[in-house]
Amino acid sequence: MKKILTVILTLFTTSILAQTQAKVPRGSIGIGLHVACPQSELKDIDYDPGFGINFSYLTRGYPYKSKVNFQVGARMDFANMQSKSFDSIAIAQPADGPAIVGDANVKASNRMYGFFGLVRLNWGTQNDKFVPYVDLLAGHRNYNTYQNITLNEPEDNPDYDNSTLTDRVVYTNRFHYGAGIGIKYNLNSSISLDAGITYTFGETGAALPLDDITRSVGSDEIDYTNYGTVKTDMLLINAGIRINLFKRYTHKKSYTPSTTTTPTNTRYKDTTPTKTSDPAIPNKNTPKETTPKKKIPIKIKPNGPTKDKDDRS
Numbered sequence: 261m262k263k264i265l266t267v268i269l270t271l272f273t274t275s276i277l278a279q280t281q282a283k284v285p286r287g288s289i290g291i292g293l294h295v296a297c298p299q300s301e302l303k304d305i306d307y308d309p310g311f312g313i314n315f316s317y318l319t320r321g322y323p324y325k326s327k328v329n330f331q332v333g334a335r336m337d338f339a340n341m342q343s344k345s346f347d348s349i350a351i352a353q354p355a356d357g358p359a360i361v362g363d364a365n366v367k368a369s370n371r372m373y374g375f376f377g378l379v380r381l382n383w384g385t386q387n388d389k390f391v392p393y394v395d396l397l398a399g400h401r402n403y404n405t406y407q408n409i410t411l412n413e414p415e416d417n418p419d420y421d422n423s424t425l426t427d428r429v430v431y432t433n434r435f436h437y438g439a440g441i442g443i444k445y446n447l448n449s450s451i452s453l454d455a456g457i458t459y460t461f462g463e464t465g466a467a468l469p470l471d472d473i474t475r476s477v478g479s480d481e482i483d484y485t486n487y488g489t490v491k492t493d494m495l496l497i498n499a500g501i502r503i504n505l506f507k508r509y510t511h512k513k514s515y516t517p518s519t520t521t522t523p524t525n526t527r528y529k530d531t532t533p534t535k536t537s538d539p540a541i542p543n544k545n546t547p548k549e550t551t552p553k554k555k556i557p558i559k560i561k562p563n564g565p566t567k568d569k570d571d572r573s
Contacts, residue, residue: 327384381396395441407429468487
């Protein structure tokens with residue numbers, strides 16, 4: 261009977277504790293997809309659109325529970341801006357190494373990355389189904405044209421890398437600022453759907469559309485010199501989800517039932533002796549580890565692409 265009463269009291273106490281827990285918002289994290297659409301002079305040179313992913317963090321709204329409130333946080337976005345391939349490119353033969361068998365394919369690609377400080381002004385609280393908002397952003401955005409050379413006969417060239425990446429063939433990192441508008445739909449207190457658009461104005465920098473990347477006539481070189489120096493404005497069309505974070509508070513003033521304890525003293529106590537192990541004896545027959553041989557990167561014949569030293573000049 262005493263055991264049954266103990267179980268009932270324990271369940272009753274747990275129920276009281278669950279009912280006295282309170283959730284206080286701590287902020288939210290967001291993840292979404294977007295379409296990246298070049299604007300202004302970047303659009304005029306036919307820079308390629310792309311598709312990407314974005315992440316963000318926002319604090320809870322201030323003032324707390326006010327219909328009109330603001331949040332601060334940060335946002336990152338990434339996008340692949342398409343690619344272009346060139347087949348049957350001759351590879352430069354090394355002066356002091358085994359001959360390279362076969363040729364290679366070259367893939368030129370554009371990608372974009374941005375990081376911003378973010379302030380969001382909301383017209384609504386978490387208790388409203390629809391909450392419109394306005395974003396203000398400031399940070400930087402970069403545009404990167406890179407190249408990847410892939411051997412067509414990798415099994416016949418064990419001493420060489422199967423692929424060699426040349427990053428930042430044409431690269432621009434510029435200050436951006438802008439704004440966005442959107443609407444949030446609260447599914448429940450924890451999850452909401454988010455949709456909107458973001459426009460950022462960018463300083464002038466180098467950008468190379470894929471159509472302007474060409475193979476030199478009568479040569480295997482890929483020409484990356486036809487980049488333009490333009491304003492780097494960008495429009496993003498966003499859709500995603502937002503997950504709210506909470507801090508839980510519990511009212512600790514509650515009855516805790518006592519439990520029956522067993523005696524701690526015994527007249528005679530049999531203790532199991534501690535098991536010891538023999539010291540490790542090195543095995544003289546253990547083979548020595550060998551460092552793998554570093555493979556040789558591959559290059560386009562005769563020189564390959566060259567980087568612009570400073571796209572501001």
